[in-house]
Amino acid sequence: MQPLWQLYAGHFARPGADPAGPPEAVLRAARELVDYRKLRVEPGRVAFAGRGMAVTLNGIAQGYVTDRVSERLRAEGMTDVLVDLGEIRALGHHPSGRPWSVGLADPLVDGRNAGTLEIADRAVATSGGYGTPFDPAGRFTHLFDPATGGCAREWLAVTVLAPDATTADALSTALSVAPEARAAVLLDRFPGTAARLTRRDGSVLALRA
CATH class of the missing domain: 3.10.520.10 (ApbE-like domains)
Incomplete structure (x- = not known):
């Protein structure tokens, strides 16, 4: 979920940010980086299947x-x-x-x-x-x-x-x-x-x- 966090936090941190939220195209690109099936947890490391992915442990x-x-x-x-x-x-x-x-x-x-x-x-x-x-x-x-x-x-x-x-x-x-x-x-x-x-x-x- 971290790409979404970064998107919203960055959007609203900018002066004059659109109160309706990030543009749909940008949101769509960030959403494509969210997929637990592309997160690989192995002994000794955590890896992502796609560039730009990120993880937050905030939910658990x-x-x-x-x-x-x-x-x-x-x-x-x-x-x-x-x-x-x-x-x-x-x-x-x-x-x-x-x-x-x-x-x-x-x-x-x-x-x-x-x-x-x-x-x-x-x-x-x-x-x-x-x-x-x-x-x-x-x-x-x-x-x-x-x-x-x-x-x-x-x-x-x-x-x-x-x-x-x-x-x-x-x-x-x-x-x-x-x-x-x-x-x-x-x-x-x-x-x-x-x-x-x-x-x-x-x-x-x-x-x-």
């Missing part, structure tokens, strides 16, 4: 690192810990014996919580374009639809609960570009997960698998 790396740190802490005997490295994983319970409390940012009002989740031995990840807008109006963000090269517009925010942070992180990113009917089908493929999807009008769709 924070969850993966959160899991690795959590596993190291557990291996050292720490059974009740809340790990927050961009995504959140709860080991055990709060020292008081209750579940850990995780606040959810309101995507419509900066600095306000939209709710609270109570979790124990679970992970939480949230994806929302409001976190990294490229343009002043916030219409173009860092969440991209690989099928079109455009920015995700289906949901304001997606929060996923899962047994581990890697799964939660990956699903919150994937669901961000999934229409409502497809979101439920995708979540059903991952046992023990649930999602909270905020529509653009502020209403919420809760999905449990």
Whole structure:
């Protein structure tokens, strides 16, 4: 997805940038550089099949690192810990014996919580374009639809609960570009997960698998 990130970031960094976004021809060229099937991961190296391709780990790396740190802490005997490295994983319970409390940012009002989740031995990840807008109006963000090269517009925010942070992180990113009917089908493929999807009008769709 990195070619799309570079395209949008570069476009809106220029003075007098077209508020409608990059030209279609340029967008089409960048989209042709996005294809996971052309990414080769081998022992000792990562390679691309095409010149100009690039990769970002933004959609899963924070969850993966959160899991690795959590596993190291557990291996050292720490059974009740809340790990927050961009995504959140709860080991055990709060020292008081209750579940850990995780606040959810309101995507419509900066600095306000939209709710609270109570979790124990679970992970939480949230994806929302409001976190990294490229343009002043916030219409173009860092969440991209690989099928079109455009920015995700289906949901304001997606929060996923899962047994581990890697799964939660990956699903919150994937669901961000999934229409409502497809979101439920995708979540059903991952046992023990649930999602909270905020529509653009502020209403919420809760999905449990």
